[in-house]
Amino acid sequence: MTKRNIVVVGTQWGDEGKGKIVDLLTDRVAAVVRFQGGHNAGHTLVIDGKKTVLHLIPSGILREHVECFIGNGVVLAPDALEKEVTQLESTGLKVKSRLKISDACPLILDYHVALDVAREVARGNKPIGTTGRGIGPAYEDKVARRGLRAGDLRNMDSFKVKLAETLAYHNYMIEHYYQAEPVSFDDLWEKCQRYSALVVPMLADIPNLIDLYNRDGKNLMFEGAQGTLLDIDQGTYPYVTSSNTTAGGAASGAGIGPTQLDYVLGITKAYATRVGGGPFPTELVYDCASDVGDEVGKILGTRGREFGATTGRQRRCGWFDAVALRRSAQINGLSGMCLTKLDVMDTLEEIKICVSYSQNGNTLLLPPSSADEYETCLPNFITMPGWNTSTVGTASWDDLPEAAQNYIRFLEKEVGVSVSILSTGPDRAETLVLNDPFA
Ligand code: GDP
Ligand code: IMO
Ligand code: MG
Secondary structure, eight states: OOOOEEEEEESSSSOSSHHHHHHHHGGGOSEEEEOSBOTTOOEEEEETTEEEEESSSOTTTTSTTOEEEEOTTBOBOHHHHHHHHHHHHTTTOOOTTTEEEETTOBBOOHHHHHHHHHHHHHTTTOOOOOOSSSHHHHHHHHHTTOOOBGGGGGOHHHHHHHHHHHHHHHHHIIIIISOOOOOOHHHHHHHHHHHHHHHGGGEEOHHHHHHHHHHTTOOEEEEOOSOGGGOTTTSSBTSSOSSOOSTHHHHHHHTOOGGGOOEEEEEEESSEEEOSSSOOTTBOOEETTTTEEOHHHHHHHHHTTOBOTTTOOBOEEEOEEHHHHHHHHHHHTOSEEEEEOGGGGTTOSEEEEEEEEEETTEEESSOOSBHHHHTTOEEEEEEEEOOOSOOTTOOSGGGSOHHHHHHHHHHHHHHTOOEEEEEOSSBTTSEEESSOTTO
16 A cells, blocks of 8 residues: 655645644544644634634544644643643543654743743734744744753753753843743743653654654645744745744654655635734725624625634635735645635625736736735736525535636636635535545
């Protein structure tokens, strides 16, 4: 049997429906590996109407026969892990015995959260709009080579020394630069001893497990978090997250050679959303608190239930941006797209698609690299008729309304990648596989 290693990434600004699709496809894999991000992610799974939201644990956990790996590219918040494990185990699921964590995961500790929050306050009226989970500061510690890692929890004597040093360094900044409350060593040390008992039994050599499974001919899934346009290098910098959210991150963040990755599935919402600050050329501005703004923005947000699965914040909504998607296809090397939430557009009379940007008299088919340049881009739209029919749970391509088929074909042509899976509802069952990634 030939194994397949499938990478799942978000192609936009996150929340494309990655969790749903990873869960769907995991009935065919031995393990699911998260390779970047942390508990800033919120991945929603709906099975027979029952909703589960995962933040740190890979979206294979609801399938009893599947193992879940947390790769070295993930920043691990032990308190979030503790909460998620407890919550899932309370439903009767076996979690700890199926979850394996890389020794090399950087830990997110209380001072990272304090720094994240203080930095956002210091940015005044230009916050990134982070999830406030300490993600950025934890990745900073990693590249500064001062971070504590999951494997350090094995030896609590040396952990205590490193913790004291690192905390002193950060508390100086928290107290004297940001004028915020320092983090207490005693409280944190007490928690870390508990974290050690939780995490150490789950530590494992993830690259070796991946290799062994592959040698055995077993399929694996690599689950991305966030989205391509939030990538630290390729996204709308500085309005990005602090990891490589693109497919290449699967190799470095899990510990597998790029030649072993067989298929990159780009999860793509049929329209666009973004949560937090930063440029969004196709945005249809609508504020749900005051019920003021664009009517279509309101319909997409309301029908799509566009509220963050992690922070509960209202997601900004807009038309599909083919310019951004072209870049996404390029830098991920997409093998196929999974188009999600088509059903959310079922009631629209007409639909717009951004096919290029205008910037200083030039027409751009690919986006610029920084947020400053992005802010000066104006979208150029083409308009297509809507289908005004329910597509929820459509069972075959031929059952789709013709206008919906035309919309999908147009997107494929603009992006240059075909749609291999179509999602027309939140439930696992409301999915149409057109071209099987395992085939
Ligand atoms: P992720 O972060 O990429 O896993 O996506 P989220 O779970 O944060 O957000 C996607 C939201 O859309 C969740 O509430 C899903 O239940 C829901 N969803 C996923 N696919 C579909 C779909 O095809 N149609 C509809 N209506 N909802 C969907
Ligand atoms: P999933 O995996 C959408 C956004 C935040 C903010 C920026 C930086 O559910 O798609 P961070 O806390 O990472 O430093 O915040 O990134 N962000 C997400 N947006 N979906 C996510 O994850 C996100 N994770 C982070 O809103 O704009
Ligand atoms: Mg999400």
